[in-house]
Amino acid sequence: MSAIRCVEVSLTIPDNEAETALATLRRLGLELGSLHRADLYRVELVGENADDVLAQLRAVETIFNPNKHRLELRSQVEPQAGETWIDEAGPQTVVLAGGQAVRGITRIERFTAWRLVDAQNSPAPRETVMRANELLLCNAAFQRSLIGR
Secondary structure (H helix, E strand, C coil): CCEEEEEEECCCCCCCHHHHHHHHHHHHHCCCCEEEEEEEEEEECCCHHHHHHHHHHCCCCCCCCCCCCCEEEEECCCCCEEEEEEEEEECCCCCCEECEECCCEEEEEEEEEEEEEECCEEEEHHHHHHHHHHHHHHCCCEEEECCCC
């Protein structure tokens, strides 16, 4: 029996890419309070519990560096309100994480997760997220986006 889990890897240091994207989106007319970026790994597990997988992913240096990253298990496996997940268009399932086999994982999908927050510190409306994708966050020529409701 398999289960799907999402593991989020975010920076504990300032994220210059997110700050630059936020400034650009504001210049392009979107009213945002903040913008957060993380690497998101949606993994399919067989016979493993989430703690084992987190421990294994922490050991993969190309995914997690304890000096600058935070790694956490998300309770949702789809984007939430104010979020967009960007990945390469078309099938791109990965069986290895960072070139290292991870026991119990049969499939890994990697996304860049963007969380858009409005000026009132609430998730940005879906229309704002869609517009941010069109303007900057997603290149429809080779990427696809999943947007929260």
